[in-house]
Amino acid sequence: MAGREQEILDAARKLFRQKGYYATTMQDIAEAVGLQKASLYHYIRSKEALLLQVAGETMRLFHAELDRIEAAGGSYAEQLAAAIRAHVRVVAEHQETLTVLFRESHALPPEHAEKVRGETRRYTRRLTDLIARGVAAGEFRPVDPGAACLAILGACNWMYRWYSAEGRLSPQEIADQFVQVILHGLVLPRGGPAGTPAGV
Amino acid sequence: MAGREQEILDAARKLFRQKGYYATTMQDIAEAVGLQKASLYHYIRSKEALLLQVAGETMRLFHAELDRIEAAGGSYAEQLAAAIRAHVRVVAEHQETLTVLFRESHALPPEHAEKVRGETRRYTRRLTDLIARGVAAGEFRPVDPGAACLAILGACNWMYRWYSAEGRLSPQEIADQFVQVILHGLVLPRGGPAGTPAGV
Amino acid sequence: MAGREQEILDAARKLFRQKGYYATTMQDIAEAVGLQKASLYHYIRSKEALLLQVAGETMRLFHAELDRIEAAGGSYAEQLAAAIRAHVRVVAEHQETLTVLFRESHALPPEHAEKVRGETRRYTRRLTDLIARGVAAGEFRPVDPGAACLAILGACNWMYRWYSAEGRLSPQEIADQFVQVILHGLVLPRGGPAGTPAGV
Amino acid sequence: MAGREQEILDAARKLFRQKGYYATTMQDIAEAVGLQKASLYHYIRSKEALLLQVAGETMRLFHAELDRIEAAGGSYAEQLAAAIRAHVRVVAEHQETLTVLFRESHALPPEHAEKVRGETRRYTRRLTDLIARGVAAGEFRPVDPGAACLAILGACNWMYRWYSAEGRLSPQEIADQFVQVILHGLVLPRGGPAGTPAGV
DNA sequence: CATGAATGAGTATTCATTCAT
DNA sequence: TATGAATGAATACTCATTCAT
Structure with a gap:
């Protein structure tokens, strides 16, 4: 569902803002949405793609x-x-x-x-x-x-x-x-x- | 000498601006001033200290x-x-x-x-x-x-x-x-x- | 059916040869036979078993x-x-x-x-x-x-x-x-x- | 010195043969020469470069x-x-x-x-x-x-x-x-x- | 039968930093 | 002062496999 993808995007946006893009790890994002790191990749292509979407x-x-x-x-x-x-x-x-x-x-x-x-x-x-x-x-x-x-x-x-x-x-x-x-x-x-x- | 330190600071400032702090490596800075990575540490305490000085x-x-x-x-x-x-x-x-x-x-x-x-x-x-x-x-x-x-x-x-x-x-x-x-x-x-x- | 299993075997053999065993992913094989990754496991036990059969x-x-x-x-x-x-x-x-x-x-x-x-x-x-x-x-x-x-x-x-x-x-x-x-x-x-x- | 580089090459060759290229990890090679993984990269550019040299x-x-x-x-x-x-x-x-x-x-x-x-x-x-x-x-x-x-x-x-x-x-x-x-x-x-x- | 979702374990590579020389 | 060697810690990303539906 788009739900999970949106959750990930929201978490990423929030973390990118709080800690900065580089200092935010995929681990951080995964924890924020309650998934394993690897699972993020079902919804997004890469960390960079996440930044691009947010930006x-x-x-x-x-x-x-x-x-x-x-x-x-x-x-x-x-x-x-x-x-x-x-x-x-x-x-x-x-x-x-x-x-x-x-x-x-x-x-x-x-x-x-x-x-x-x-x-x-x-x-x-x-x-x-x-x-x-x-x-x-x-x-x-x-x-x-x-x-x-x-x-x-x-x-x-x-x-x-x-x-x-x-x-x-x-x-x-x-x-x-x-x-x-x-x-x-x-x-x-x-x-x-x-x-x-x-x-x- | 303070000369070298200033050179390093200048190089760091320039690189931090061009590529961003995280994307700039100590290697980059070292190359810019014509030293080896390790030699930078005779003049500066750390990459972070460099940022602090610039900022x-x-x-x-x-x-x-x-x-x-x-x-x-x-x-x-x-x-x-x-x-x-x-x-x-x-x-x-x-x-x-x-x-x-x-x-x-x-x-x-x-x-x-x-x-x-x-x-x-x-x-x-x-x-x-x-x-x-x-x-x-x-x-x-x-x-x-x-x-x-x-x-x-x-x-x-x-x-x-x-x-x-x-x-x-x-x-x-x-x-x-x-x-x-x-x-x-x-x-x-x-x-x-x-x-x-x-x-x- | 044995048909599907054979298709999978054929695809695996071809891909193993083209790209090598390690470089071939289950995803590749799935795409080649028009199934989802997970569906392969109805027909085969594992990637290794596939190699064994081919070999x-x-x-x-x-x-x-x-x-x-x-x-x-x-x-x-x-x-x-x-x-x-x-x-x-x-x-x-x-x-x-x-x-x-x-x-x-x-x-x-x-x-x-x-x-x-x-x-x-x-x-x-x-x-x-x-x-x-x-x-x-x-x-x-x-x-x-x-x-x-x-x-x-x-x-x-x-x-x-x-x-x-x-x-x-x-x-x-x-x-x-x-x-x-x-x-x-x-x-x-x-x-x-x-x-x-x-x-x- | 070329000595270390040669050692790494020798270890890689031996391991590539024993376990295959893909199954050999940089960790394996590092252990074989008594270095840390990261240290290998002082001597070689990448695992692939190592294979190229051997081949x-x-x-x-x-x-x-x-x-x-x-x-x-x-x-x-x-x-x-x-x-x-x-x-x-x-x-x-x-x-x-x-x-x-x-x-x-x-x-x-x-x-x-x-x-x-x-x-x-x-x-x-x-x-x-x-x-x-x-x-x-x-x-x-x-x-x-x-x-x-x-x-x-x-x-x-x-x-x-x-x-x-x-x-x-x-x-x-x-x-x-x-x-x-x-x-x-x-x-x-x-x-x-x-x-x-x-x-x- | 088919699959979307989820994951655990793994993997090459990077990098700031230390230290003996 | 300068550096080559070494490293510990971190990191994004991959992949075979499982399972509920």
């Missing part, structure tokens, strides 16, 4: 969120805010997977590593395009869309290292803060009668 | 920059901008070390890992405090300083994964963009006299 | 041929020639089995290996006796019958390594050549009125 | 003997007799190596197996040519040189299975018998008071 799981999610958001439309600021919120949520919900992806994907054989990197690049490009369109539309400042995108992704992805479900802020709250910082910046527009920006 | 190198730098900036004074926005610029510069200049730090420090034994994490936390706190003071002084929006700080650190640290000296943007330019996004946000304040409050 | 198949054939030839009678030269022809034919027809027998029978457990060797020895003895009787009768040169027998068996058995159905010579032709060499030698009797021997 | 050792010897014999000249019958004697001697002296070569060389990776087979073919061709020249010169019967050569090689090589230093016949005696059978055949030329062939 490959997530990019889909990000793309799906972006699809949804673009379909929903709205101003660029609204779309970008939604994208940030979605990204934060995915990172919080799949922290384990993403930790493995970010920390261990270099252990994949070149071809697979390349595939994972390709997915990542594609996602980056989509987000960059969104920003570029916002800039072109005069809705965003004339920033460099590539750099801005990487700043945003960095802020969100970095969560994999510090987020905790027991932490002070909920994913929702984190997302609110990130949106505010990224969309409006930290600095209060100085005085003047001239308007402060509209809160998105 | 421990950098936090000092960040603190030093922050010292300098705080000593120089200026508005909170100026200080924060300077901190971002400094951070970006350090990441660009020590990408190798930071890659090892970010990716491999979990391979350290608990006590050492804790020490490294402690340094990191201390740096985060200093930056958070700076933001908190800016907020208290009414210079920054009333954001959550902790979240804002982590967003900034994420944006900057994430560079370890994508920055390339041959890339399109120089560290200087990257810093400019980051400062702009983080201090002023992406969204152009909508004109008009009618100021909307800094809601959100 | 044991052939000696019967050699003995049967010798029975037939001795029953038919004739001069010793005629009988020996017939034995060589028969042996060559059997090797050509059962090359697969004999390859396994010659190359892999040492993988059998001592007792079975001994049994196979016993059969081989018995065949060798019968052929040696035939030669010895020919020598005693003054029909053959006063050679050492044991050595002569092993020379003959070597020449014939070695075919397992080089014979090919697509080769230049048919088994019949090979047998003709072997008979000629073994019965009359390579060297042409020098001159003299004395005739060349009758071609057997 | 590759012998063909050189056969060629060297043939060189010597052809240089010495003499009638074709004399040369062939010398070749047979030499071959018998080499087999007796290197039975261990040849057993491994004949029985286990199919365990080599294709490219190396091919190389070994190439050497074998070259030796066969040289011997075939010698016979062919003898036939052309009218010194040998008009046999098929290829078949005759394979008969001879079979007779000699087969010794790897039955020869024993403690056996009834010395290599010298075996060679005498083989030469007699192959050069003059088993059958006594019938009739006439006239000459028996020259005993070579």
